[in-house]
Amino acid sequence: MRGGLSKTLAVLGAAGLLAVSACGNSDDGGSGGSGDASATKDVTVFTWWADGGEKAGLDGLVSVFKTDCKDYKFVNSAVAGGAGSNAKQVLANDLQAGKPPATFQAHAGAELRDYINAGQVDDVSSLYKEFGLDKAFPQNLIDNLTVDGKIYSIPANVHRANVVWANPTVLKKASLDATKAPTTVDAWIADLGKLKAAGVKAPLALSKGFAQEMLVEAVLLADLGPDAFKGLWDGKTDWAGANVTAALNKYKTLLSYSNVDREAIDWPDALQYVNKGQAGYTLMGDWVAAQQVADKVADTAYTYWPAPGTAGTFQFLSDSFTLPTNGQDPDGAKCWLKTVGSAEGQKAFNTKKGSIPARSDAVPADYPKYQQSAMADWKSNKIVPSCAHGAACTLGQNNDILSALSQFSGSQDVGKLQKALGAAMKTS
């Protein structure tokens, strides 16, 4: 009796969710063109790339898909919202209702574990061999993507997280050399002190949420080194260690050099503080490069280098596409995945989005100045994952870490933060 009731409830609930998600999708699915192919050949691609460089990148990918996969029609199912915050909710509803899109965007790495544990995505390692991706992608990227010997997504791009963007004009006020990064976090703190003494009130521009998480990660990476840093995420490094305490204390010092409205602004605002000369530095992923080009900020007005103490390490994050379990048209989805992994697809996508291709056979000359240097580092550096962008942490872990950091931003209690971070990594 109870089973029967809950089944009925589930069916009705699913119907309700479907109706809602169908409405959402029809609003956004503008660029799919109208019914020239039969409905069974539709490939619904779920992303949160709805505007700006991301949308341009997706369009580039679609144009390659149109020539490579003539049998299929691309159906855009994009949900706008920063870092996919809205999209993930809509996607969760669709997956829960057993109506997955043909393929969906997800951060490569640990964030996929949520979907893997829920049995919502299929292993695509065989496609790596079929498309020759096991040779095209750097081995250490593949290692970072592999979960229990299986790979569940195909990366479309790579971004770098540990980058500091600086304003040379501001740094000149304290006679600092903008072309050279401080070699350690301590040296950076010393420079920040000099800037403050020279009259720059908040020399480090910082924004809310994941930007603070990225800064903590950069400090941990610098202090612990790449191997111990990786260990923080896979359980091999103890969060309660004295080296973690020391790093978190440095993070606390860094906060004291940041703007008081850090909880109220987003990363583009923090970047504007640097561009306008109110602040000397901001730490943010390399999507800043595309933003600066879009905002027409002169090349000479800013410099960038790996976060202090992390030179030689490339902290990556990557957008990737999956093959959902029981998807509508797996062959169409596979054709999309083939496009995503292909050299032409990655070029069409990344030159517009401002990221670099995951493939190591890309031609740097095709890309703008910043990307060329990032591509060189991608080949030569050690690769470590980013927690803030899902490469090292699941959604739940990320959620707990963000909450702990927002609490710390006000309370400044290092002991409590350290405990909360350790506890966050114990959840799933």
Next chain:
Amino acid sequence: MHGRIRTWGPGALVLLPTVLLLGYFVYGLIAWSFNTSLTNRHTARKGPANYVGFENYAHLFGEDRFLNSLKNLGVLTVAFIVGTLIFGLLWALLLEKGVTGEGIFRSIFLFPMAISMIASGVVWGWLLNPSTGDDARGLNRLFSILHLNFLENPWWTAGSRWTTMASIALPAVWQLSGYIMALFLAGFRGIPPELREAARVDGASEFKLYRYVLFPQLSPIALSALIILGHMSLKLFDLIYAITGPNQFRTEVPSIYMWNTLLRSDQAKAAAIAIVLLAVVAVLVIPYVAYTVRQESDE
């Protein structure tokens, strides 16, 4: 027999869709949520889940983050209700005294209600910028232009729970005060003029007139206002989300925590939070409903 159906049949038929829809979408889903909250369904994985009794609730009440969100909610509710009642009553009093262009003022006070919380939340997020001094923006900027620098403050980003949640209540007060004003104004207008005249003839001062004649007649309205504001405050989500974003420990309330928990597919825990929230709202609403029903049956 046939005759009896004719008397209650049409009524039941008219009620049926409502009963079915409410039964499923409200009470059915409450039951479903409660059922989920007793299981260990902590992922999106399908298939059977095991019953764990009230374990999820025990965990919640042993958790810093949840207790923090409950305390935040309590402070928010008090600040919001007190603020809205004070401003609503004040405006109603001013309009009730008779001003020229009353219609215009009434509209101005009511307009904020027409704005969706998410939209006003985005704007209030900018207005409540915590920068002070030369960098001041938003309301702090306004204060510094008006040479009221002592009023500049960090809003919700620093300070005690009270200042934090009062800053969050501020936009909600701004938005709902007009509505409470309309309620009270209607109440004032509903009092027969003879009562005032009688009081004046008896020599009551203006203060005594309000204190002993008018305000007592407004108490049913005040009670309704209290319940309406109370349950709105308990369910407040969009405004806080728009101002501070998700995962902001300082301003997190159970509804936002529930959303965060559901986003990570921890369905059992999210359901438990929802049920606790429902219980809190019920504590407020059920006595009111009982009171109203009793009053109506008295009449």
